[in-house]
Amino acid sequence: MYLRHTKIRKNGKEHTYWLLVRSVRYGNRVRQEVVASLGKLDARGRRRARAYADRITGRRLEPSLFEPIDTEGAAIAKVRLKRVELERSRRFGDVFLGLAVWHALQLDDAFARLLPEGREDVPWSSLAAALAICRLCMPSSELSLAEDLYRQTALDNLLGIPVEKINDDRLYRALDRILPHKAAIERHLKGRIGELFGIDYDLLLYDVTSTYFEGLMESNPQAHRGHSRDHRPDCKQVCIALVVTRDGIPLAHEVFDGNRVDVTTVRTVVETIEQRFGKANRVWVMDRGMASEANLAWLRAGGRRYVIGAVRSTLRRFEQKLVESKDWQQIRDDIEVKLCPEGEETYILCRSKTRKAKDEAIAARFVDRLRERLVSLRQRLAKAKRPVDRDRVNQQIGRMLARHSRAAKAFTVSVRTSETLASGIELLVRENGAWAKWTERSAGCYLLRSNVRDWTEEELWRTYIQLTEAEAAFRIYKTDLSIRPVWHQREDRVRAHIFVCFLAYAMWKTLEQWLVRSGLGNSPRKILDELAKVQSADIVLPTEDDQLIRLRCVVRPDEAQAHILSRLGVELPRRLCIPKAVVEVAM
Numbered sequence: 001m002y003l004r005h006t007k008i009r010k011n012g013k014e015h016t017y018w019l020l021v022r023s024v025r026y027g028n029r030v031r032q033e034v035v036a037s038l039g040k041l042d043a044r045g046r047r048r049a050r051a052y053a054d055r056i057t058g059r060r061l062e063p064s065l066f067e068p069i070d071t072e073g074a075a076i077a078k079v080r081l082k083r084v085e086l087e088r089s090r091r092f093g094d095v096f097l098g099l100a101v102w103h104a105l106q107l108d109d110a111f112a113r114l115l116p117e118g119r120e121d122v123p124w125s126s127l128a129a130a131l132a133i134c135r136l137c138m139p140s141s142e143l144s145l146a147e148d149l150y151r152q153t154a155l156d157n158l159l160g161i162p163v164e165k166i167n168d169d170r171l172y173r174a175l176d177r178i179l180p181h182k183a184a185i186e187r188h189l190k191g192r193i194g195e196l197f198g199i200d201y202d203l204l205l206y207d208v209t210s211t212y213f214e215g216l217m218e219s220n221p222q223a224h225r226g227h228s229r230d231h232r233p234d235c236k237q238v239c240i241a242l243v244v245t246r247d248g249i250p251l252a253h254e255v256f257d258g259n260r261v262d263v264t265t266v267r268t269v270v271e272t273i274e275q276r277f278g279k280a281n282r283v284w285v286m287d288r289g290m291a292s293e294a295n296l297a298w299l300r301a302g303g304r305r306y307v308i309g310a311v312r313s314t315l316r317r318f319e320q321k322l323v324e325s326k327d328w329q330q331i332r333d334d335i336e337v338k339l340c341p342e343g344e345e346t347y348i349l350c351r352s353k354t355r356k357a358k359d360e361a362i363a364a365r366f367v368d369r370l371r372e373r374l375v376s377l378r379q380r381l382a383k384a385k386r387p388v389d390r391d392r393v394n395q396q397i398g399r400m401l402a403r404h405s406r407a408a409k410a411f412t413v414s415v416r417t418s419e420t421l422a423s424g425i426e427l428l429v430r431e432n433g434a435w436a437k438w439t440e441r442s443a444g445c446y447l448l449r450s451n452v453r454d455w456t457e458e459e460l461w462r463t464y465i466q467l468t469e470a471e472a473a474f475r476i477y478k479t480d481l482s483i484r485p486v487w488h489q490r491e492d493r494v495r496a497h498i499f500v501c502f503l504a505y506a507m508w509k510t511l512e513q514w515l516v517r518s519g520l521g522n523s524p525r526k527i528l529d530e531l532a533k534v535q536s537a538d539i540v541l542p543t544e545d546d547q548l549i550r551l552r553c554v555v556r557p558d559e560a561q562a563h564i565l566s567r568l569g570v571e572l573p574r575r576l577c578i579p580k581a582v583v584e585v586a587m
Contacts, residue, residue, distance in 0.1 A: 049566065049567060052518070053570055057100050079549070080543065084540065084542070086539060088537060088538040092572075095134075096154070096531075098133040098528070100570065105507065107189075108129060124178070131175070132503040134155075135500055139481050142168060147168070151166075154536045175500070178496065178499065186252045197249075200245065200246070205246065205467050205470040207242060208262045209474040211230065211477075211483050212228060213237065213486045214485045214486070215487070217236045220491045222494070230484060235485070236258055238494060239260050239262075242473055246466050248472060248509055254269055254272060255494070263292045266290050267298060270299070287467060288311050300344060306452075307448060307450040309447070309449075310448060315445060321340060322445060329458065336352075349445065350446050351446075352445075355446075363443065367407045370401075370410065377427055381393070382426075384422055387422070388423040393425060416428060448461065473505065480524075512524050515568075531564065531565075534557050536576060538552050538578070
């Protein structure tokens with residue numbers, strides 16, 4: 001999404017209207033859709049937005065941070081205009097909004113309760129806020145935050161942590177302090193987000209992804225090479241299991257060894273959720289990577305309900321039902337489903353016209369590539385001038401079939417002795433008609449299985465499709481919150497890094513819900529990037545009596561930014577208090 005403005009001339013005056021638009025693809029064409037018209041709110045609209053913001057945030061930032069502007073009885077000083085300077089320009093708007101979300105989730109109170117102040121110079125709860133807010137607004141490593149990013153923001157004013165107090169050692173120790181409270185914070189977030197937006201936790205989406213490391217990771221026993229979702233098989237990794245609601249609201253996460261197979265994580269995650277949040281009448285939604293008979297039997301034995309994708313091979317059992325034209329229900333323009341009850345479970349056959357075309361194109365591409373290589377090998381054997389080692393030919397065929405495994409069954413390949421060819425052997429390639437027939441018949445089809453018996457086939461299908469929320473969560477983790485690559489070497493620091501990303505994701509989804517309810521779409525990154533342009537700065541005014549007056553002000557938002565803030569019900573302060581030490585140095 002992005003901002004766009006249009007100008008309209010009316011009654012001799014030119015009016016500028018700001019729109020929040022997004023690009024949507026329809027077939028081969030891309031069109032712009034208006035998400036929100038950022039028109040000026042009237043007094044009633046502003047009061048309603050302000051009331052909603054107050055309800056979300058619960059309270060304003062500490063009044064001592066802001067300096068009231070009182071024009072009555074103010075002293076008058078003569079300023080040398082030619083010597084006026086502007087210093088300490090910092091990004092303010094995005095971190096201010098991030099801190100408002102932190103307060104909305106009451107994470108300041110939760111961490112203050114879990115990490116009471118002691119003899120440390122900087123409260124650990126404030127450092128936790130700095131880590132999460134910076135991960136949300138400008139994701140980077142803790143080292144980069146300490147060396148460069150923190151001083152670019154107004155967080156020293158907002159959190160009360162001077163720039164000189166932020167260093168990598170202190171941030172790493174903050175990671176060590178917050179990690180033991182992971183379970184308590186997850187319980188807190190469940191209650192708070194549910195209270196804010198009325199979120200239901202009756203349906204839980206569960207999926208696993210991976211994130212990779214830079215370095216040897218010799219001191220982290222969880223770091224292993226495994227199936228990389230990041231296409232980095234050369235790097236060690238860990239696996240992250242994430243549980244979210246139907247709206248993508250995070251509930252909990254766990255970190256597993258990098259070579260852990262998805263199907264082996266189900267029991268651990270389900271038991272952890274039940275121990276932490278209680279055993280309720282939930283429905284678990286998982287993809288087919290979790291679908292083993294042992295897992296499903298264990299879920300049923302515990303009275304747990306599920307909707308899960310069946311492994312592809314199970315589809316063979318329903319080949320006859322695929323070709324039958326009866327009992328199919330059209331639930332969308334390109335989606336048909338059919339219920340097939342079997343014992344304790346119900347299987348849901350699904351077929352999609354759009355997916356059928358895609359599957360056929362993929363299969364054709366792999367078949368054509370393998371056919372081309374087999375034909376090339378046969379021609380080389382036919383043109384050879386001397387005998388060829390039969391074992392080497394078999395090895396080449398094996399490599400071809402392994403490289404094109406999706407089309408390996410499309411052909412029957414054999415090698416036989418030939419007396420007419422100089423190579424001494426001949427390659428025979430026959431197309432497998434049964435495989436081609438099954439591929440055509442099953443293209444665009446997939447199978448779900450569930451032990452929920454009181455739902456319709458449409459409800460079961462729509463429930464499974466919501467698993468895309470978990471996949472979207474991983475995209476946000478990796479793209480918008482930059483969880484990868486991980487540079488930490490110790491296991492506990494890696495877990496703490498992932499925990500901070502989890503906090504930032506919870507803040508992301510909270511802000512997204514706020515934006516949706518304010519008519520600002522569902523793109524927190526666009527809003528944060530736009531408000532990051534609102535900065536704070538120090539205005540230094542030298543007087544004629546050789547004194548320096550220093551005012552720390554917030555730049556006035558431009559028209560588009562003002563419309564966004566108005567919709568959110570957020571009012572930026574005009575002036576910030578300057579720490580006493582800074583004033584004394586200036587004087």
